[in-house]
Amino acid sequence: MARWLKQQVRWGRATHIESLLRPRVYATSHPLLFYGMAKREFGPAIGAIAIIWYFFTSRQLIVFSTSDLPLRVLVGSLYNILRNLDRLTRKGLLWIIPSILFYYIPLPAIHLWSMVTMGADGWGRV
Incomplete structure:
Protein backbone atom coordinates (compact mmCIF):
# COMPACT_ATOMS: atom_id res chain seq x y z
CA MET A 1 0.00 0.00 0.00
CA ALA A 2 2.83 2.42 0.85
CA ARG A 3 4.42 1.92 -2.59
CA TRP A 4 1.09 2.49 -4.32
CA LEU A 5 0.50 5.69 -2.35
CA LYS A 6 3.99 6.99 -3.19
CA GLN A 7 3.44 6.18 -6.85
CA GLN A 8 0.11 8.03 -6.85
CA VAL A 9 1.74 11.05 -5.19
CA ARG A 10 4.49 11.05 -7.86
CA TRP A 11 1.97 10.84 -10.68
CA GLY A 12 -0.27 13.44 -9.03
CA ARG A 13 2.61 15.91 -8.68
CA ALA A 14 3.63 15.42 -12.30
CA THR A 15 0.04 15.90 -13.41
CA HIS A 16 -0.32 19.09 -11.37
CA ILE A 17 2.95 20.47 -12.71
CA GLU A 18 1.91 19.78 -16.31
CA SER A 19 -1.65 21.04 -15.79
CA LEU A 20 -1.01 24.18 -13.78
CA LEU A 21 2.43 25.29 -14.87
CA ARG A 22 2.03 24.74 -18.61
CA PRO A 23 -1.30 26.47 -19.39
CA ARG A 24 -0.49 27.16 -23.07
CA VAL A 25 -1.54 23.62 -23.95
CA TYR A 26 -5.18 24.58 -23.31
CA ALA A 27 -5.11 27.39 -25.87
CA THR A 28 -4.41 24.88 -28.66
CA SER A 29 -6.52 21.98 -27.40
CA HIS A 30 -10.19 21.06 -27.26
CA PRO A 31 -12.16 22.80 -24.48
CA LEU A 32 -12.98 19.41 -22.93
CA LEU A 33 -9.28 19.03 -22.09
CA PHE A 34 -9.49 22.22 -20.04
CA TYR A 35 -12.72 21.05 -18.41
CA GLY A 36 -11.12 17.72 -17.47
CA MET A 37 -8.09 19.49 -16.03
CA ALA A 38 -10.20 21.94 -14.02
CA LYS A 39 -12.34 19.11 -12.64
CA ARG A 40 -9.27 17.02 -11.77
CA GLU A 41 -7.38 19.93 -10.18
CA PHE A 42 -10.13 21.71 -8.28
CA GLY A 43 -12.45 18.82 -7.40
CA PRO A 44 -10.34 17.46 -4.51
CA ALA A 45 -9.70 20.99 -3.22
CA ILE A 46 -13.43 21.78 -3.25
CA GLY A 47 -14.09 18.45 -1.52
CA ALA A 48 -11.57 19.27 1.21
CA ILE A 49 -13.12 22.71 1.72
CA ALA A 50 -16.58 21.11 1.98
CA ILE A 51 -15.34 18.61 4.59
CA ILE A 52 -13.66 21.34 6.64
CA TRP A 53 -16.79 23.50 6.34
CA TYR A 54 -18.98 20.64 7.57
CA PHE A 55 -16.57 19.88 10.43
CA PHE A 56 -16.68 23.43 11.77
CA THR A 57 -20.27 24.44 10.96
CA SER A 58 -22.22 21.12 10.83
CA ARG A 59 -23.80 22.39 7.58
CA GLN A 60 -23.50 20.82 4.16
CA LEU A 61 -21.70 22.92 1.57
CA ILE A 62 -22.12 20.41 -1.28
CA VAL A 63 -25.07 18.09 -1.79
CA PHE A 64 -24.06 14.46 -2.30
CA ILE A 105 -11.74 6.99 -1.08
CA PRO A 106 -7.96 7.65 -0.99
CA LEU A 107 -7.52 9.33 -4.37
CA PRO A 108 -8.97 12.79 -3.59
CA ALA A 109 -6.69 13.04 -0.55
CA ILE A 110 -3.70 11.92 -2.64
CA HIS A 111 -4.47 14.54 -5.28
CA LEU A 112 -4.86 17.26 -2.68
CA TRP A 113 -1.60 16.25 -0.96
CA SER A 114 0.28 16.12 -4.25
CA MET A 115 -1.06 19.59 -5.15
CA VAL A 116 -0.04 21.07 -1.80
CA THR A 117 3.42 19.47 -2.01
CA MET A 118 3.88 19.95 -5.75
CA GLY A 119 7.29 21.56 -5.33
CA ALA A 120 8.61 19.11 -2.74
CA ASP A 121 11.95 17.46 -3.40
CA GLY A 122 11.07 13.91 -2.40
CA TRP A 123 8.71 11.66 -4.33
CA GLY A 124 6.52 10.45 -1.54
CA ARG A 125 8.43 11.28 1.61
CA VAL A 126 6.83 13.61 4.08
Missing part, protein backbone atom coordinates in the same frame (compact mmCIF):
# COMPACT_ATOMS: atom_id res chain seq x y z
CA SER A 65 -26.10 12.42 -4.75
CA THR A 66 -26.61 8.88 -3.50
CA SER A 67 -27.64 7.73 -6.98
CA ASP A 68 -24.40 8.96 -8.58
CA LEU A 69 -22.13 6.08 -7.54
CA PRO A 70 -24.48 3.24 -8.56
CA LEU A 71 -25.09 5.03 -11.87
CA ARG A 72 -21.32 5.30 -12.48
CA VAL A 73 -20.88 1.60 -11.71
CA LEU A 74 -23.74 0.67 -14.04
CA VAL A 75 -22.55 2.85 -16.95
CA GLY A 76 -18.91 1.76 -16.56
CA SER A 77 -19.87 -1.90 -16.32
CA LEU A 78 -22.19 -1.74 -19.33
CA TYR A 79 -19.52 0.00 -21.37
CA ASN A 80 -16.97 -2.66 -20.46
CA ILE A 81 -19.38 -5.49 -21.21
CA LEU A 82 -20.65 -4.08 -24.52
CA ARG A 83 -17.77 -2.08 -26.03
CA ASN A 84 -14.46 -3.03 -24.44
CA LEU A 85 -12.40 -5.58 -26.35
CA ASP A 86 -11.18 -7.02 -23.04
CA ARG A 87 -14.67 -7.67 -21.79
CA LEU A 88 -15.36 -8.12 -18.11
CA THR A 89 -15.51 -11.72 -17.05
CA ARG A 90 -17.62 -13.07 -14.21
CA LYS A 91 -14.48 -13.19 -12.07
CA GLY A 92 -13.68 -9.59 -13.00
CA LEU A 93 -17.15 -8.40 -11.96
CA LEU A 94 -16.32 -9.36 -8.37
CA TRP A 95 -13.59 -6.70 -8.30
CA ILE A 96 -15.75 -3.72 -9.32
CA ILE A 97 -16.92 -2.62 -5.85
CA PRO A 98 -13.56 -3.12 -4.06
CA SER A 99 -11.75 -1.28 -6.85
CA ILE A 100 -14.20 1.64 -6.69
CA LEU A 101 -13.74 1.93 -2.93
CA PHE A 102 -9.95 1.66 -3.29
CA TYR A 103 -9.98 4.35 -5.99
CA TYR A 104 -12.53 6.90 -4.80
Whole structure:
Protein backbone atom coordinates (compact mmCIF):
# COMPACT_ATOMS: atom_id res chain seq x y z
CA MET A 1 0.00 0.00 0.00
CA ALA A 2 2.83 2.42 0.85
CA ARG A 3 4.42 1.92 -2.59
CA TRP A 4 1.09 2.49 -4.32
CA LEU A 5 0.50 5.69 -2.35
CA LYS A 6 3.99 6.99 -3.19
CA GLN A 7 3.44 6.18 -6.85
CA GLN A 8 0.11 8.03 -6.85
CA VAL A 9 1.74 11.05 -5.19
CA ARG A 10 4.49 11.05 -7.86
CA TRP A 11 1.97 10.84 -10.68
CA GLY A 12 -0.27 13.44 -9.03
CA ARG A 13 2.61 15.91 -8.68
CA ALA A 14 3.63 15.42 -12.30
CA THR A 15 0.04 15.90 -13.41
CA HIS A 16 -0.32 19.09 -11.37
CA ILE A 17 2.95 20.47 -12.71
CA GLU A 18 1.91 19.78 -16.31
CA SER A 19 -1.65 21.04 -15.79
CA LEU A 20 -1.01 24.18 -13.78
CA LEU A 21 2.43 25.29 -14.87
CA ARG A 22 2.03 24.74 -18.61
CA PRO A 23 -1.30 26.47 -19.39
CA ARG A 24 -0.49 27.16 -23.07
CA VAL A 25 -1.54 23.62 -23.95
CA TYR A 26 -5.18 24.58 -23.31
CA ALA A 27 -5.11 27.39 -25.87
CA THR A 28 -4.41 24.88 -28.66
CA SER A 29 -6.52 21.98 -27.40
CA HIS A 30 -10.19 21.06 -27.26
CA PRO A 31 -12.16 22.80 -24.48
CA LEU A 32 -12.98 19.41 -22.93
CA LEU A 33 -9.28 19.03 -22.09
CA PHE A 34 -9.49 22.22 -20.04
CA TYR A 35 -12.72 21.05 -18.41
CA GLY A 36 -11.12 17.72 -17.47
CA MET A 37 -8.09 19.49 -16.03
CA ALA A 38 -10.20 21.94 -14.02
CA LYS A 39 -12.34 19.11 -12.64
CA ARG A 40 -9.27 17.02 -11.77
CA GLU A 41 -7.38 19.93 -10.18
CA PHE A 42 -10.13 21.71 -8.28
CA GLY A 43 -12.45 18.82 -7.40
CA PRO A 44 -10.34 17.46 -4.51
CA ALA A 45 -9.70 20.99 -3.22
CA ILE A 46 -13.43 21.78 -3.25
CA GLY A 47 -14.09 18.45 -1.52
CA ALA A 48 -11.57 19.27 1.21
CA ILE A 49 -13.12 22.71 1.72
CA ALA A 50 -16.58 21.11 1.98
CA ILE A 51 -15.34 18.61 4.59
CA ILE A 52 -13.66 21.34 6.64
CA TRP A 53 -16.79 23.50 6.34
CA TYR A 54 -18.98 20.64 7.57
CA PHE A 55 -16.57 19.88 10.43
CA PHE A 56 -16.68 23.43 11.77
CA THR A 57 -20.27 24.44 10.96
CA SER A 58 -22.22 21.12 10.83
CA ARG A 59 -23.80 22.39 7.58
CA GLN A 60 -23.50 20.82 4.16
CA LEU A 61 -21.70 22.92 1.57
CA ILE A 62 -22.12 20.41 -1.28
CA VAL A 63 -25.07 18.09 -1.79
CA PHE A 64 -24.06 14.46 -2.30
CA SER A 65 -26.10 12.42 -4.75
CA THR A 66 -26.61 8.88 -3.50
CA SER A 67 -27.64 7.73 -6.98
CA ASP A 68 -24.40 8.96 -8.58
CA LEU A 69 -22.13 6.08 -7.54
CA PRO A 70 -24.48 3.24 -8.56
CA LEU A 71 -25.09 5.03 -11.87
CA ARG A 72 -21.32 5.30 -12.48
CA VAL A 73 -20.88 1.60 -11.71
CA LEU A 74 -23.74 0.67 -14.04
CA VAL A 75 -22.55 2.85 -16.95
CA GLY A 76 -18.91 1.76 -16.56
CA SER A 77 -19.87 -1.90 -16.32
CA LEU A 78 -22.19 -1.74 -19.33
CA TYR A 79 -19.52 0.00 -21.37
CA ASN A 80 -16.97 -2.66 -20.46
CA ILE A 81 -19.38 -5.49 -21.21
CA LEU A 82 -20.65 -4.08 -24.52
CA ARG A 83 -17.77 -2.08 -26.03
CA ASN A 84 -14.46 -3.03 -24.44
CA LEU A 85 -12.40 -5.58 -26.35
CA ASP A 86 -11.18 -7.02 -23.04
CA ARG A 87 -14.67 -7.67 -21.79
CA LEU A 88 -15.36 -8.12 -18.11
CA THR A 89 -15.51 -11.72 -17.05
CA ARG A 90 -17.62 -13.07 -14.21
CA LYS A 91 -14.48 -13.19 -12.07
CA GLY A 92 -13.68 -9.59 -13.00
CA LEU A 93 -17.15 -8.40 -11.96
CA LEU A 94 -16.32 -9.36 -8.37
CA TRP A 95 -13.59 -6.70 -8.30
CA ILE A 96 -15.75 -3.72 -9.32
CA ILE A 97 -16.92 -2.62 -5.85
CA PRO A 98 -13.56 -3.12 -4.06
CA SER A 99 -11.75 -1.28 -6.85
CA ILE A 100 -14.20 1.64 -6.69
CA LEU A 101 -13.74 1.93 -2.93
CA PHE A 102 -9.95 1.66 -3.29
CA TYR A 103 -9.98 4.35 -5.99
CA TYR A 104 -12.53 6.90 -4.80
CA ILE A 105 -11.74 6.99 -1.08
CA PRO A 106 -7.96 7.65 -0.99
CA LEU A 107 -7.52 9.33 -4.37
CA PRO A 108 -8.97 12.79 -3.59
CA ALA A 109 -6.69 13.04 -0.55
CA ILE A 110 -3.70 11.92 -2.64
CA HIS A 111 -4.47 14.54 -5.28
CA LEU A 112 -4.86 17.26 -2.68
CA TRP A 113 -1.60 16.25 -0.96
CA SER A 114 0.28 16.12 -4.25
CA MET A 115 -1.06 19.59 -5.15
CA VAL A 116 -0.04 21.07 -1.80
CA THR A 117 3.42 19.47 -2.01
CA MET A 118 3.88 19.95 -5.75
CA GLY A 119 7.29 21.56 -5.33
CA ALA A 120 8.61 19.11 -2.74
CA ASP A 121 11.95 17.46 -3.40
CA GLY A 122 11.07 13.91 -2.40
CA TRP A 123 8.71 11.66 -4.33
CA GLY A 124 6.52 10.45 -1.54
CA ARG A 125 8.43 11.28 1.61
CA VAL A 126 6.83 13.61 4.08
